[in-house]
Amino acid sequence: MDSHTGALAWLAQGAASNLLNRLVDRALDGPAPPPAWPRPVTTPAGTAEITVRHHLAAKARTPVIITLQEDGSRTGTAFPVVLGHTARIALPGGRYFGAAMVVDPARRTLQGIGWSRLTVAARRTSPCLIPVARPSAPVILQLGLRKADGTPLFRI
Template identity: 75%
Template sequence: MDSYTGGALAWLAQGAASNLLERLVDRALDGPPQLPAWPRPGRTPAGTAEISVRQHLTTKVRTPVILTLQEAGGRTGTVFSVMLGHTTRVALPGGDYFGAAMVVDPLRRRGPTLQGIGWARLTVAAHRTSPVVIPAQRPTAPVLLGLGLRKPDGTPLFRL
């Protein structure tokens, strides 16, 4: 994992460490999601990104995904709630982005279980639709430690 990828995933992990995680999972499970929107207009004309998160596990249960988009080289991003296997359309200013996804199983009794993590780079062309699939794979303990997926008290944020 390069430093760019690691930095973006660490940003996602820091956001998930707050109570944001519970709110995002609840929002994804509550029903049809609101249409995601990029927080500010860009310098270039907008395009559309069609983002799907896929995982090798086939499940018939609605599984929430926490998806973040970050401008290339940026230090902040925007977080969305989506469902595994569904396609989300987001209007974005043209440019290069990084998408990271965490597939969460909130129904486990001892707290949320991280089922998958993945990332992909995407380029959004002005006035065009740019499809991207983020492949999520089962996380490993070293990856989680490297991302700092811990609550403020030091306990793990997710179970594997």
């Protein structure tokens, strides 16, 4: 698996333990507190403004799960947003990999998946756009988006 799929695979491992359901519920319930970065900040923090772009013009509030990982790290953080909204998160300055999954919780379908690299400058706001596209079956298999019993987390 290449580095582009690391954040999504990391989310998939946690999703089997109902992490995904909790994140989707939190996205639909309203604004959540800003996510906390998992390690202590040793460098001056910057702000990342993350926007997810999808071709769907959804009338309903569509949840998006965003994951962020520092380059070279095997851990990260996941947080929910609503499609069309911008997430703002304080991060230590550095390079990151962000991934987004657009989900339809009612039909349990994955509507879009995408990733992007992000460089956060200390004491500055860094914009990031994550373009998402409809996933294919091989991508779903490569990412390991399956429950512990082997059944898929989503329909395509």
